[in-house]
Structures are given as C-alpha cells and as structure tokens.
Amino acid sequence: MGTVGKALDLLNLFTRQRALVGLSEMARLSGLNKATCHRLLTEMESRGLVEQVGAAREYRLGPAVLRLAALRETAVPTRDAAMPVLQALARATGETAHLSLREGDKLVTIAFAYSPTHATKVMMEDADILPWHATSSGQAVIAFLPEAEREALLARPLPRLTDVTETDPGQLRARLDAVRLRGFAETTGTFETDAQSVALPLFLNGDEAVGALGVAFPANRSTPDLLSCIRRELAGAAAEIIDLWGGQSPPGVALLWQRLT
Template identity: 45%
Template sequence: MGTITKALDLLSLFARDRAEIGLGEFVRLTGRDKATVHRHLTELAENGYLEQDPDTRAYRLGPALLRLSALRETLFPVRKLLQPIVFELSEAVGELAHASLLQGEALSPVSHADPSLHGIQVNFDISEMLPLHATSSGVAALAFCPDDWQARIMTRPLARYTDKTISDPAILKDKINMVRRFGVATITGAFDEGVSSVGSPLFGEGERVLGALAVAVPSARANPEKLRDIALVLLKEAERASVALGGVFPRNFEDLPLQWGGETTTQQVNS
C-alpha cells in the first residue's frame, strides 16, 4: 500500500456513527504507528480533506470533499440519474432499494430509498462499502467484471461477515454463473444477518459494468415468491438505469424459473 493510498484510506474509516475520530483512535483502527498516522492526518487537513475540531482535536471530513463531490455530480450526474429510478423501484416493491458504483474491489453506495411500509426495515448505511463476494450487488457486478478481476478476488481469502458469507471460491463462481444466466443475484444473510437482497448489474458506455442496483429485504419477509417478484421488477429498472447511464443492458438473459427463489434455485439449477 503506497503512501497516498495509506493517507486516503484514513477517510474510509468515517461512518454515520463515527463522525469524528481522534489521533489515538486512528492509530487503533489502522494498527499503524502514531507518527505516520499523524503526518497523514496533517497533510489531509492542510489540503481540506479533513478538518480538526479546535477543542477536542478530533478530525472530521473536510470541505474539499464537498467541492469535489459537487463537481463530480455536475460533470457526471450519476446520483441525479439514479435517484428517481431507485425511488420508483423502492415504491414498486415496497422495500429498500439502493444503487452503488464500483470503487476498487468494492461497491460504493450512491443512492437509496425506503418507502417505510413495514415495522421491520433494513438499516442501510450509505457510508458502508459493499464487498463484492458477500452482497447481491457485489456478486451482480462481479459477474461482469473482467476475468482477471474475478480471478484476483477469488484467489484471495474471502472475508467472512456472518456464518453465511460465501468463503468458497467455487460457490462464488456458481453465483457468478447464475447472474450471467438470469441477470440477478440473491444473497441471504451473507453480509447482514437477517437480510436478504436481490441485485442486478448496471452498465455504462461500451457495455462496461459500473455497479449494481439492488433491493434489500428482512429475511423474515423474503419468501421465494417475493424474491422472484422483486427480481422481475429489478431487471426492468436495472435496464432503465443502464440506459440512463449511457450503457447497454444485456438482452440474452434467460427467463426466471417459476420457482426462482435465489438460494434454493441455485441448488435446483445446478443439480
């Protein structure tokens, strides 16, 4: 990991429940030496990527990120294009929907919406990166990444988030093949216990995969019929979103089986 990467990696430690981080906590979270972390924090603050509270001396995200975010959205209005689609998808299926874009070897959320129709809802953290092997969004996007990218992911240890996280490369490959066959991936309890999700890839110019569109449901409501209904709507909205992003959505996907239900169907189709 290079010096610049190490410095920028500090920014990824901020979260909704971690708005400010002190030097000591940065050292604890990264496992790096104090002098190096302090130098990186100072440089980030001097360039506006962080700012320091004068009283607590803790750091928070700085104004330079606001400028860059606004500039990015002005030049490449991804959130503006995707937000209406995500909102309409969530309204159509009655569950939380979200869109995310590839960032390195993970997905970065850019938009989400929840009609809040149920007492039990999925808690979605817009600041949390989504791993490619443990989420339906990630598997859906990974299925259309270059072969060398897939190989790189599958030759490394696959981090476990729950006892249902895919840690076997062969099972992940089966999931990828399912996405390439039907256009959607279903994951149950692999990233968040008690949450099932259905994801479909998003494409940009040159049929390049950009990210994914997904719906997340508490597993208590995620029966096979509901997952199939969500998948059918999701496929249409993923195509719509891809067109909005200047891409072409594949049209050679097979129709979903009547008994399609994600996890169960994988065993049926491969048997």
C-alpha cells in the same frame, strides 16, 4: 507508494463507526510515524479535506469533500440521476432499494430508498462497504468482471458472516456462473440473517459491471410473487439507470432482463 497515496489512505481510515480520529490513533492505524501523519493531515486540512474539531483536536472529513462530490455529480450525475428511479423502485416493490458502485476493490453503497409499505424493512446506510461474496449486489458485480479481477477478489479472505455464508471460492465460482446465466443475483441470509436480496449488475459501456442495483427485504416476507415482482421491477429500473447514465448493457444481459419483465 508516494506521499500522496499515504495521505489519501489516511482518508480511508474514517468510517461511519469512527468518524473522529485522533493523531496518535491515526498513526497507529496507518502504521505511519506520528510526525508524518501530522504533516499529511495539516496539509489536507489546509485544503479543507479534513478538519480538526473539539478540545481533543481530533480529525474528521472536511467540507471540501462536499464541494468535490457536488462537482462530480454535475459532471457525472450518477447518484442524482438514479435517485428518482431508486425511489420508484422502492415504491413499486414495497421494499428497500439500494444502489452500489464499485470503487477499485470495494463495493460502496451510494444511495438507497425505503418504502413506507411495511413497518419492518431492511435498513441501509450511506457509504456502506458491502462484501463481494456475501451480498447479491457483490455477486452481481463480481460475476460480470473480467476473470482476472474476479479471481483477485475471490483470492482474498471470505469471512463467514452468518451460518449460511458461502466461503469456499470453488462453490462461489459456481454461483457466479449461475448469476451470469440468469443475469441477476439472489442471496438469502448470507450477509445478515433474516435478510434476503436480489440484485442486478449495472453497466456503463462494455461487459464490465460498474455497480449494482438491489432490493432487500426481510426473508420471512419472501414469496414467489414478491420475488417475481422484484425481478421485474429491478430489470426495468436497471435498464432505466443505465440509460440515464448514457451507458449500455451487454446484449446478452439485456435479453435476459427482457425475459424478466
């Protein structure tokens, strides 16, 4: 791996729970030498990608990422274009809508919208990383990935997050087959107990999913009516987002969704 890769990997050590990282801790986490870490960090600091803060001189992500993200959004209005649809979806279903994108081997939540309808709702966080096997969004995406990539992701450890999390690759494969047949994924309590969710894969061009659109709600609120409402609204919203992105869903999937509405 080249020097640049090492530097960029350092950026991935920042998480929401660990927004500030000191030099030594960074070296420990990355496995790199402290001096190497220091050089990489100062180099990234000079470009504003990270910044040093406070008396402890800890590092955190810098303001340059905001500019880059704004630039990316004007070039490819992924988040901004989907935001209104997401809000409408939350309003129409009365539940929490969220949009996740695939980034290599990670599934990252990049936007979400709440509904004011109910006091209890499923809360989300930006930049959350969702497990492939235990969320409806993860299953929706992974089901519509080329077989090789799907198997690569299934070959990784599948942690049992709750009592009902499916951790057997074989069983999971069967579920993904079902997802592919229905055009959407549904999970109940596999990620967080009491939370249920429905998700549809999102496409740009070709048959490969690039992300997912989901609605999550407290499982105790689940009724056939609510579910069919959510499926219906999701199908419309997903089609709309794909359209806004200038993409196209595979004909087979589009047909499945039409039946939902």
